[in-house]
Amino acid sequence: MKKNSIIVILSIIGLMLPFVSHADANEIPPQGSKLLSAIIKTAEGQHHGSIFEAEFEDGLWEVKICDTSVCQKLYLDPQTGKEVRQRKTDCDEIPPAGSMPISKIIQSVEAQGLGIITGFEFDDGFWEVKLRKDGRKVKLIIDPMTGESTALSMKKRTLSDDQMQRATSHLSQSQDVNRNNEPNIRR
Known part of the structure; x- marks a missing residue:
């Protein structure tokens, strides 16, 4: 009886693994994607307001932006940066006046080669x-205000070989970013 229970549990876990690795794959922009800094810079230029959040989810960049009265979630294609759709959303905390543009901060993080950005x-x-x-x-x-990093935290998470290959390819693209006039990000 115990053997059958163990076999059933292991079978269920085995059936769930493809879904877990698929979820992880959807958290990383695909190979050939534009750099997030370029996508955000375009969104900053096309929309008035403050960008206060972005996350790569379900194959798209979800970017939240607020002006004085309306907040929107923009869904942007990672390879072209073009808007796929948008919807109204609630506004969270926004950066203070005089803050560095988030596109410059993201560009600096990309230039440092610290990893693949999956959100902010x-x-x-x-x-x-x-x-x-x-x-x-x-x-x-x-x-x-300064663009300087004040803390760093890490969690171990195993990625599949395919995900690591995509990550390595994406990192090599981000290291080609122009490094002039960027904020100082300390490790």
């Missing part, structure tokens, strides 16, 4: 930039 958000007065590097989730805490 403005929370408790700081930018939290989420990355994947060497099978780990990494989070940078960045001052919005």
